[in-house]
Amino acid sequence: MSESLEIKENVTLAPFTSWQVGGSAEFFCLPETLEQLKDALRFAKDKGHKLTILGSGSNVLISDRGIQGLTLCTKKLKAKEINKTETRLEVICESGLLKTELLKTFLKEKLPPAEFLAGVPGDVGGGVVMNAGVGEQIRPREFVEITDWIEVLSLEEENFLELKHYNRDDLSWSYRHCRGWEPGLIYRAQISWPLSDADPEIIQRVRSANQIRLKKQPLDMPSCGSVFVNPEGHKSGQLIDHCGLRGFQVGQAQVSEKHANFIVNLGGATAENIDAVIKHVQKTVLEKKGVQLRTEVVYLGSW
Ligand SMILES: Cc1cc2nc3c(=O)[nH]c(=O)nc-3n(C[C@H](O)[C@H](O)[C@H](O)COP(=O)(O)OP(=O)(O)OC[C@H]3O[C@@H](n4cnc5c(N)ncnc54)[C@H](O)[C@@H]3O)c2cc1C
Known part of the structure; x- marks a missing residue:
């Protein structure tokens, strides 16, 4: 095992999530290098521990009972390598690189x-993993459009820890999903865009996108963004709003007054509170609108 990989026991996970809820990880680590990453995965395999992967925790609901086995958080794997070819800006990113850091690289080239x-x-x-995307009709608007390839550490029995390369077209991308690389851990991705698309107005566009979000979304409170995916032909937020659920609250978890597809932590909410709000919203929307809402947020741990 690499000298410096520390595997801690009984680590509270709430601070590693944007909702700021969730119990403890039985085992927890923050690898910083590929070698440490492999060590962590070997540790989980050798000890027979279930592996849970956590990025920035902005789209997960972790159980109050915590997560058994090893929780591996990628946030310290944040190296990036910038290559400017004749036609494209290419950035090879480790998976824990924050999107805001990637943003700065593209902003520099006005892309x-x-x-x-x-x-x-x-x-x-x-x-x-989430094929994250925005609702606005801009280009690009989903991860599939900017991803050239990904490199995955395989968790398959027969080729455990082999680095597998997948080009964008080898994968199956859909609304808030990317499949075809599992079981594994996404170690790196190449993100790129044509240099010929430089836009002198890009800084203003970024500013105005931020202002619109600030106005429409409760960004001053812990949340995981939109809780439900939009069903075909509907907007989840509108359905929830039309059912009169804005402000519906269980404990300290509340359907946001500002954006009905957000559930906010008013301070001290539990995962159980949030789950109860989710279930109530799903039940009400099904009864009143006949639409089954599916969560975008990923449930982790023992439920
Ligand atoms: C205020 C707010 C606004 C948001 N707005 C949007 C929006 O407009 N559009 C949108 O799409 N999303 C939005 N989100 C949700 C979220 O930011 C995205 O889904 C984001 O891409 C999740 O990234 P993460 O690093 O936080 O992943 P996490 O939440 O940590 O993980 C998400 C899933 O990916 C898996 N995973 C993470 N990293 C890896 C890896 N390296 N290898 C394998 N599996 C991995 C995890 O196990 C989990 O299943 C918003 C969230 C917040 C808090």
Whole structure:
């Protein structure tokens, strides 16, 4: 095992999530290098521990009972390598690189991914897994459009820890999903855009995108962004709003007054509170509108 990889026991996970809720990880680590990452994965395999991967925790609901086994957080894997070819800006990112850091790289070249990345928190790995995207009709608006390839540490029995390379077209991308690389851990991704698309107005666009979000979303409170994916032909926020659920509260978890598809932590909410709000919203929208809402947020741990 690499000298410096520290595997801690019984670590509270709430500070590692944007909702600021969740119990403890039985084992927890923050690898900083590929070698440490492999050590962590070997540790989980050798000890027979279940592995849970956490990026920036901006799209997960972690159980109050915590997570058994090893929780591996990628936030310290944040190296990036910038290559400017004749035609494209290419950035090879480790999965824990924050999207805001990637944004700065594209902003420097005045390239449109900067505007898109302004809207989505979290890191590059989480962006790929979720095929994160924005509602605005801009280009690019989803991760699939900016991702050239990903490199995955395989967790398959027969080729454990082999680095597998997948080009964008090898993967199956859909609304808030990217499949075809599992079981594994996304170690790196190449993100790129044509240099010929430089836009002198890009800084203003990023500013105005930020202002719109600030106006529409409760960014001053802990949340995970939109809780439900939009069902075909509907907007989840509108459905929830039309059912009179704005402000609906269980404990300290509340359907945001500002944006009905957000559930905010008013301070001291539990994961159970949030889950109870989610279930109530789903039940009410199904009864009143006949639409089954599906969560975008990923449940982790023992439920
Ligand atoms: C205020 C706010 C606004 C938001 N707005 C948007 C928006 O407009 N559009 C949008 O799409 N999302 C939005 N989100 C949700 C979230 O930011 C995105 O889904 C983001 O891409 C998740 O990245 P993350 O690093 O936080 O992933 P996490 O939440 O840590 O993880 C998400 C999933 O990916 C898995 N995962 C993470 N990293 C890896 C890896 N390296 N290898 C394998 N699996 C991995 C995790 O196990 C988990 O299943 C918003 C969230 C907040 C808090």
